[in-house]
Amino acid sequence: MTQKGWLAIVQEHGERGAVVCLAQLVAQAGSSQHLKWWDDEALTAAGHYALERIFPRNPRFVAMRLALRSARERHAGVLAGVGAANAITLFDAAEALLDAGGCDDHDLSRDFSVDEFRSRLRATAANAQVAEPDSRGVIDAGAFGTDWLARAAAAYLRGEAGRPVFPFFRTPQSRGPA
Numbered sequence: 527m528t529q530k531g532w533l534a535i536v537q538e539h540g541e542r543g544a545v546v547c548l549a550q551l552v553a554q555a556g557s558s559q560h561l562k563w564w565d566d567e568a569l570t571a572a573g574h575y576a577l578e579r580i581f582p583r584n585p586r587f588v589a590m591r592l593a594l595r596s597a598r599e600r601h602a603g604v605l606a607g608v609g610a611a612n613a614i615t616l617f618d619a620a621e622a623l624l625d626a627g628g629c630d631d632h633d634l635s636r637d638f639s640v641d642e643f644r645s646r647l648r649a650t651a652a653n654a655q656v657a658e659p660d661s662r663g664v665i666d667a668g669a670f671g672t673d674w675l676a677r678a679a680a681a682y683l684r685g686e687a688g689r690p691v692f693p694f695f696r697t698p699q700s701r702g703p704a
Contacts, residue, residue, distance in 0.1 A: 541675055542623050548650060548675065549620030552682055553593040555643040556600075556690060563690030564600040568592035569638075594621055604662060604692045613694035614670050616678045640687075650679035656693065659684055663691045670695035 556563030559570045567573040568589045577585040577592075598617035605613050654676035659665045665684065667677045674695055681693030 544650070544675055545616070545619050546623050548646075548679060549594055549597070549616050550590060551643060551646055552616065553590070553597045554638055555640060555682075556597055556685075557593065560638065560640055560643075561685065561687045561690070563685065563688075564596050566593055566596035568596065591621075591624065594624065600690070601692050601694070604664060605694055608660075608662060608664050610664070610666075610694050612697055614697060615692070615694050616675075644683065647679045647683045651676050651683060654680040656681045656684070659691045663689065665691055665693040667693040667695050670697055 553566070554569050555561050557566045557569055558564070559567070568577070573589055573592075574585060577589050581588040594617055598615065598621055601615045601617055605615070654673060656665055656667050656677050659681075663685070665681045667674070667681050677695075678693055681691055685691040
């Protein structure tokens with residue numbers, strides 16, 4: 527399945543905004559300021575201070591792009607290390623969709639809480655089930671398809687402070703971890 531193919535699935539199910547919102551939420555939660563899943567300061571006060579001076583027109587957009595890129599690259603590095611070739615992550619989908627606009631209901635300027643993060647994940651996950659993460663935090667969340675976003679949320683619920691999880695979705699061309 528090509529990027530065009532899986533993006534069509536996202537669009538067809540009206541998930542565009544939900545994908546970007548969930549990715550923003552996970553990126554913020556995983557930052558070095560909160561759960562410490564990846565080394566990223568883009569959404570911190572210090573990051574805002576620096577980005578506001580470098581990108582005065584839209585520092586919030588740049589901050590979110592940097593945060594999503596940091597999370598995406600951390601996922602890509604771990605997944606490449608386990609041989610999950612051509613896998614799709616939440617951040618692959620979100621980055622492709624972000625150019626068309628972000629998400630209105632996740633206000634990046636307000637205080638963030640890990641409890642709110644978990645609550646929103648539970649609401650999105652509903653009754654979705656995923657496997658336990660392996661020793662590296664990798665979760666094979668199954669084939670990319672209709673309920674993939676709920677499975678992504680369920681997978682991120684398995685992460686803890688300092689112990690990230692890296693859910694991925696298989697496409698016809700991808701293989702699971704080695």
